[in-house]
Amino acid sequence: MKECAICKSEFAEEDASSSPFTEAGEWLAGEVWDDAGMLCPQCLENRAMLSMMYLHEKNT
Numbered sequence: 001m002k003e004c005a006i007c008k009s010e011f012a013e014e015d016a017s018s019s020p021f022t023e024a025g026e027w028l029a030g031e032v033w034d035d036a037g038m039l040c041p042q043c044l045e046n047r048a049m050l051s052m053m054y055l056h057e058k059n060t
Contacts, residue, residue: 004040011040024048 025044030036
């Protein structure tokens with residue numbers, strides 16, 4: 001089990017359900033914020049949704 005760097009909840013990487021937002025969050029974690037593998041699926045999804053709304057320089 002790992003602890004999420006944002007919300008501090010415990011998660012297992014192999015339990016992550018794959019949705020388009022989770023996949024986008026994984027990409028952002030690896031390419032933008034350099035915290036890949038450290039966030040739970042819920043925080044990955046939230047990051048992707050918020051980035052889609054507010055991170056316009058990455059929406060090209």
